[in-house]
Amino acid sequence: MFTRVGASAFKTDLHNTLALLEKLQHPQHAFKTIHVAGTNGKGSSSHMLAAIFQQAGYKTGLYTSPHLLDFRERIRINGQMVPEDFVIRFTEQMRTHITDIAPSFFELTVAMAFSYFQQEAVDIAIIEVGLGGRLDSTNVITPELSLITNISYDHKNILGDTLPKIASEKAGIIKAGVPVVISETQSEVQDVFVNTAAALNAPIHFADQEWMESSSAIEGNHLVITLLDTRQQQMRRFQLDLNGQYQEKNVMGVLSSVKILQQNGWHITWEHISGALSHVKKLTGLRGRWEVIQQHPLTVLDVGHNEAGIREVMEQLGHVNYQQLHIVVGFVKDKEVEKVLPLFPVNARYYFCKASIPRAMDEMALSEMAAESGLQGHAFASVQAALQAARQHAQPDDMILVCGSFFIVAEVM
Incomplete structure (x- = not known):
């Protein structure tokens, strides 16, 4: 289990995940998804997106890692953790396949999440990458949109020892024709994303070029942030219950993502967005961020x-x-x-x-x-x-x- 022992538990291809999903009749194709990668901020961004879809009335799956207190935190629908009896039934059902395929803990958990989301007929699921992107077990979906938060040094022994190498692993979630949002423009890795997106004919958006911070302040337990939409020259004010100042970059990535999804037919209003961002913790169960x-x-x-x-x-x-x-x-x-x-x-x-x-x-x-x-x-x-x-x-x-x-x-x- 990677969480406990580290790199020796990491699998470097998608073979086991695909084998597990085949046994389950490919549940990953039964619902719509958004794929979120990045070194930091991908968890917060995933929870913000889930909160927004929930607030807009969609039945929303959320797959994240690692968990803090309970394994079931990783798999949620509308903020509620997967029931224990589903985890038990799924594991019993897959026991012989587990013996044959010998998946990692993470590979099996991904298959469990997709199976649960299919069973419960979610409208959409927000899927957070576990590690990297290209070879991550979650990279078996064709999402509505890909979001990459930021690139910095982490897991260099697995992902590479330069920022462009790490970025190219994260860019592995970009799919042909699927829009991709990059939360933060970073000069060292910008070309990696631009070139990957161009090769796949995927529309690319840099969120911090579409939004500009006008003001931000901590008021009580909330981060109050005013952003300028540089395309429409319109100010938007948000109150976040995630009160780390560092959430500003994540919010921009989330807002650019939502604008694309609105254009693609998802019914999400600015009231939904505003209401969701002020109650992310309550709606999704997110913890541990400031x-x-x-x-x-x-x-x-x-x-x-x-x-x-x-x-x-x-x-x-x-x-x-x-x-x-x-x-x-x-x-x-x-x-x-x-x-x-x-x-x-x-x-x-x-x-x-x-x-x-x-x-x-x-x-x-x-x-x-x-x-x-x-x-x-x-x-x-x-x-x-x-x-x-x-x-x-x-x-x-x-x-x-x-x-x-x-x-x-x-x-x-």
């Missing part, structure tokens, strides 16, 4: 875990007032931790810890590596011990940030 779980001391969970994700989290810290910052942090072994640690502030107190999975980085090794970047703190054998220590040391006007990996955040939850 999630405030306590006010005094302010305690925030964020699943940011790679170079770009941590950079966004650190920028968000600049918008917060606190006396002393306490950071509970841990990583998995296959992240480039030495590139990420210099992004952290040296004036915070650190509580280095290890999630209870085989893939977790040793807390003592992390502490020693952090010291080389000037980060001071103590190492704890468990996430709970680290959090308890942070809470004991934090004053009411302080802030506790929990980040570094999905697994650290999950154990705090």
Whole structure:
């Protein structure tokens, strides 16, 4: 299972997924889809899109990964997790095929999601790529639209060690004649997407060229953002219940996607969009994105875990007032931790810890590596011990940030 052990569990072709889906009579063709890839922001963007379709009255499937607390978070319809009895029945039904095909955990989960969405006759399903794009198990669909959020360094041992190489893997979800939206124009990889789209005759849109931020501010638990639609010279104001400032780029990608879908006959109004964006968490169950779980001391969970994700989290810290910052942090072994640690502030107190999975980085090794970047703190054998220590040391006007990996955040939850 990739989540627990890492690259050794990753399959490098679509053979097993296609074999499983054949046994199920190709459920992936029974409903319409949107495919979402990218290094950071693909989860938030997928949940925003799902919320919008739900608000517009469509029966909406949502497939995402990884989960935080319950495996069933990965497969939802209108925000509700797949029932346990479906998971059990599906696994029993596929038992002999599992033995014959020997799929990975992820491959089997993709087949399960598509089978469930077919059984429940969803109007549309938002499908988030697990890793990469070209060889990802989800890349067996022909979607209504492809959305690629951003490209930064992650899983270099699998996807490649340059941004253009990583981008070309993500560009693998672009399909012939199917529109593709790129959330963020990045000069290093722009040509990869333009050339791939041109070769496949796929209309391409760069969202941050279609929208321009006019203003943004945090008001309570909401990010209030005003955007200029540069095509129609019209201002649009949105209130997001995802209050990380970094969501602005994701919102632009989502809005450009929705405009194309509107033109293609999906009945989605601006009222639907506005209502959905202010209730994404409630509609879809999204958690772990700048999630405030306590006010005094302010305690925030964020699943940011790679170079770009941590950079966004650190920028968000600049918008917060606190006396002393306490950071509970841990990583998995296959992240480039030495590139990420210099992004952290040296004036915070650190509580280095290890999630209870085989893939977790040793807390003592992390502490020693952090010291080389000037980060001071103590190492704890468990996430709970680290959090308890942070809470004991934090004053009411302080802030506790929990980040570094999905697994650290999950154990705090």
